[in-house]
Amino acid sequence: MTCLGGLGVPRLSEAMIDETESVLQEPMRSSATVGAVSAIYKIQGAFPLIHGPVGCKFLPEFTISWYTDDLIHIACTYMNDFDIIYGATEKLKKAILRTYKDRGPKLLAIIGTDASSMIGDNVDLVIQETQPQTPGMDTIFLDTAGFRGEYNDGVNETMRGLIKHLMKDPQERISGTLNIVGDVAGGEDQVEIRRLLGRMGVGVNAVLTADSTTEQIKGAPRAGANICLTRELGQECAQIMQERFGLPYWAGMTPYGLEATKEWLAQAAVLAGEPANWGGVVQAEYDQAWKDLSEARTALKGKRVGVVGSSDMALPLTRFLGLELGMDVGMVCFTNRNEAAEQELMDLVREGNLNPEVLVQANLFEVEELLELTQLDLLVGSEGERYLAHERGVTVVPVFYPRMMGKIYFQHKIYQGDSSKEAYLGFRGAVNLGARMAKEYANPTIPLK
């Protein structure tokens, strides 16, 4: 944990913990395995196969099912202690053939775990050996052992795998079209982004990865350029595609809020060769959204709010909440390290005359300490902060994963989560988020005592 500004984080007076020596973590970040599963299962025609013990399959399957209120399936080799000693390549081979027979995917992603990584199974050889028996199916291996990284690393490893194994030099370029890189959620957020690009006259060639077909992903190098939804989930991949296919790219803040959306769309327009009247379209959308936010602005102005999330998402939201809704931003917690975003946050805080407490690479117990100190009215984050916030009388508005679409089971009571599944990205997303926050403030889904 690093404290960047404001009043600083209080130390535990009775404790003898030297923060510079601290090793303990109460993480707010998901695993590389889940990152890979999230990126794969949203590709139409793709299927994930976990090469590891049962828990590595259960957690992503269960949590994604629960928070999306949908049924998802993941295949697994169910590695046991015998496999650890003698290897599990034969089991993997059978699992590949079984998944091929049952699901017939166009793309099978074998997702590595701690156990498979440490016993050193030769997965590439298994893929090679099963290829003749799996016509029409591409099989890739993603080495996403938990000790190698976290959620973003899993998503990036997946996109690297897709580029390496599926993409080839294009025969032609489709000018004026873009790939959206780093969207692994899809849904209404992607619908809104596509709507805006469409109105501007910018075509979307492919999305890496959500809601694309495997064919669209294979055809990604034909686009005119890449635009990243976030730096953390897209920049590395876009850089590789630039080096390999000569595709220019832009990577910056995620389009949360009006200004960030405007900036993102402007960069998209430049990459797509500045279609006619794109600026007019964007300004009209901006003006409409600004007007549509007036009710939320009135309801939320001056209310004390905090943001917890990964840097490229929490940063634009800070601007939205502080400068576009007129809220008093009391705390900003980045769950990761991103020096560029940290500098941008400091600039925003200075220029916007904001005064939040700031944590980066935050642990949950540190967020808890900060919540105690900052006395917020609202917290924009995820279900992961629900208990800590609620205990302190703070209403949570979940924007990031896990954002519960189905039922929320909280303090032994069942509540209906955000079943609207509405967009929070883009101009309409900003209006939705403002309305949601105003509603939660006035009438929380889970009542505060």
Added chain:
Amino acid sequence: MSCSCNMSAEEGLGCPRREIQIQMPGAEEAKVFVHKTCVLHSTILAVSAMQNAVPLIHGPISCTYHYKVFLEMFLGHKSRIVCSGLTESDVIFGAAEKLRKAIIETYERFRPELIGVLTTCAADLSGEDVKGVVDEVNKELTGCEVIYVASGGFRGGSAGPNQGYGYHLVYNALVPLMEVPKMKVRRSVNVLGHVHPPGPNQDIDEIIRPLKRMGVKINCVLTSGARVSDIRRVPEAELNVLRCENNARRTAEILKEKFGMPYTNLGMSPVGVKTNSEWLMEVARALDMEQEARRVIQWEEDHARRKIQPIREAVQGKRAAVFLSPGKSIAVSKFLYEDLGIKPEVVCMLHYNEWAIDTMKRFASGMDFNPKIMVEPEYTEVISALEEHGIELALGGTTEKQICKRLGIPYVHEMVYEEPHQGYLGAVKLAEEIYEALKAG
């Protein structure tokens, strides 16, 4: 008469009256779509359920984050799970010092009575001397016990990796904390095998309420709500009572061997009116309190049946499916059949347990139809069975809920609920939820 089953005719439901076919896991073809989880799941759950105890995961952040989110969603209860955050370098060069620091920091930061060091696949496979570190740190700390449980997800004993094995591992790690009793507390019991954290309207409250009415003292519930001081006093009880056979029988055997403690084991959870009465009578017989039990059972049964009877009349004859852990799947099936007249035509045990399979055979052989019984089925097999048997109602967890939602089958969540489903009042509540689900369609 000789019998190939593990249970004497006096225990449980007696010998099977006819052959019952059970579809076992591990068929020739590779199973890739079974829905169960790993040992770490249950070791975290068992430690989290204790008062003032913190699970410390010695492993990468990945397992920690997801189990925390899962437990909070699943239990409706705040959970605190910390970890040492193993990295690739730790896996290669060792992380004994990191673990020692993490234990000390957990102690300093949260001042728990107990820290459960739970290892993951990465720590187990790297061959770290975790026990050595834990033994050393235990000498340094005062007022805090540190236990170590090897919880790598590939573990699972003879039944293969599954969550049931982890409860047993935690109970075993707690046994060395137990002290030889100076005296026994007359008519007192420990309830073994309940690992939900304490809270309002919990199953355990309703399970022990009739025991208390009988005059039985509850010495300790393992592990729900137990403090370290309660664990130390476990051997003071006269009897151990298994709430859930699947996760506590082996521990009951250990306590019998080490402290001479007898135990009762109905082989299933106390779900339903009839099963609760059987469960209570077993305890009463062991404590020589049958007269007290009969009085309480009579009152509780009358009270529950008055409420259940009109529901029975409305729902009897319906065809149901059950997807639950071994001990609970039997108990819920029995409740549906005996108390409500519903036919549990499809019964899925979500993980393997030899004892529970025997019990299920006994129960099923007494029914007037042949249920489809599957152990660790794949979802495709589940869907086929639901369609084949024309299932009109299902009870189970989250994944099966989504399957039933797609098939339009009324569903009762038997893992996440606001009011107890176990004990006598739990039976009434569960019956009401079944009625409401069927009514809603």
